[in-house]
Amino acid sequence: MAEDFPKLNGTGEELTEKQLKWGYWFTAHRLQLYKGLIWFFIIFDILLGGYNLYSWGDYLFFGYFNDQKLLTDIRTSSLNFQSLQEHFAAKPIVVEGSVSFPLGDKTDALVLLRNPNNNFFVKFDYTFLLNGQVLERQSSFLLPGELKYLAQLGIKGGGEINFNLVGTSWHRISTRELVNPQKFIAERLQFETSETQTFREPYNHLTFNVQNNSFYNYWQADFLVLLKNYETIIGVEKLALDNFNAGEKRPVDLRIEGGLNPNNIQLVPDLNVFDEAIYKR
Incomplete structure (x- = not known):
């Protein structure tokens, strides 16, 4: 009789009693496990949704206003930074005044400028205008x-x-390279005039001495000579002294307009002391 049934090939392994009990328990409780898993996901979704609702509510009532405050603070910081930049930037050249001196069919023009910055050097272009017409740049x-x-x-x-100022180019003087620019300048622009006299014969002219009291030799020292009656400027001339050495006293004979009779002069140096090319070595 047993020969009527075919032989079944097994796995070669027998189930233990523990495995059989686990399989029976899982089969008997499979429906409860399925329902429990569904409830787990339902509760998880409820908790997740509740957290999201709480987060959005917190943002609407608190976070939004905090963000607006943060944006305001950022804008304020940007404005403060801009103000700080403006504070440390070079201030523009100040035109203190101008005057002209009619001399027959010609005119001499004089303007006074001021650099309000103690740590900025500036190069610039300029023009004078006569009746609105632009003269040489x-x-x-x-x-x-x-x-x-x-x-x-x-x-x-x-x-x-x-x-009219046409354009400016500012250069900051680094304190690491030059601690005291004013002292640096003063040491190089030590010029003194003496023995000023005015003569009308054989032509209208001034004589005076210019002394270089600095320790520096210059290839060419340029000056404006302001002609004065006491403290009032009545005219202006230009003066250039070649090979002007330290300690040297140079006599000057300067021709001036016939109608002028100054009793005083002021010498105004026009030397870029930051340019190494002006110094004789």
């Missing part, structure tokens, strides 16, 4: 903190004279 500079006259002589014609 010229270049100059201002040392840190310098109060300086510029002049244009022999302008043909008469009328209203104006001054």
